Amino acid sequence: MNNKKIVITIGREYGSGGHAIAELIAKQLDIPLYDRNILALASSETGIEENELLDGDERVINPFFEPYFANRYDFNTVSDKLYLTQAKIIREKASEGSCIFVGRCSDYVLADTEDCYHFFIWAPKAARIARIMKEEDIKSEAAAEKILKMIDRQRKSYYQLYTDRKWGSYIGKDMVINSSTLGIAGTAQLIIDFVNKVIN
Template identity: 35%
Template sequence: MEKQLIISVGREFGSGGHAIAELLAKRFDLPLYDSNLLEEIAERKSLNVKHLEKYDEIPKNRLFSRNVMGYSNSPEEAIANLQFDYLRQKADSGASFIIVGRCAEEVLKGNPALTTIFVLGDMEAKVARIMELYQVSEQKAENIVVSTNKKRKNYHNYYCTKQWGDSRNYELSINSSRLGLIATADIIEDYIRRKMNLNK
């Protein structure tokens, strides 16, 4: 790919946002970063990735952390900032990639190569997807969807000035329940390619 392209995919749990990001990564031939971002950071900084994963996409615990002279002792905040810095450096280097979550729509805001997407879904469809993926009951799946989305919202809203899932924060918000994952990816791909043609 000649021109830099960065696609940020925010998503509700159960919406299939990650699967859609994988489809887009194949169609645009781009590396996809999600939890594997921590593996690269751990390798670069000689850290234990298992230790980092415990604090991934979790907001700062206010009860057990404090700031001293502008520095926080919160491992959650340290991990978040490691990822944010890594994304900025990667974007500034001219690299093209897809990033899932990690507040990327705000962390990379202002980068002309950035396209921001948010994938949502109907509760019934999200629950059905989680039931199938994790082989759990309907009630268990609903509990997982609600609790995971609450965690994502809390994480995002702690580190960002804009609210998680607010359509005004993204170029395109789309409900994957309407047409399914492949057709949703088709629409997003078409949007990005049209945008790229406009910016030639």
């Protein structure tokens, strides 16, 4: 890759290996990766403890707790505050130089950003369940599927609350990729090759 600035966003189904793919891309291109570590930056911006922000990370906080957080921090919900703060951080980091973002509506936040490429990673349910069982040391397929459905539902609700797009859609994406076809390393290389082809 040449020295031209590139920004990559990766949306992903839970268990599709999106984070692992992003890690490989970041390592090979030697660029910063922003995923859950954005929470630490958001905590510094808002003064809210990182473990409390975690409740609103890529999920819509349970309405039962909204009055508590609204009274304590003077905003609508933790989800709202976190989205706005993360969006600000994402824009700032993207303006500073090459980097890669995982989730957090980053494709939508950076939709009009030059030299920014957007990808969504999915995989068949069976492949995702197998990956979740291995990575999370879960013995039951039923338990893994329950977690899969819960986290996908949270991500979908969060994404569709703060964007005008359907989660997982090809809209606004350069590529939608089945990670089970080429595997984690192969999918990472496919994205790298795509970006190199575009910028060179």
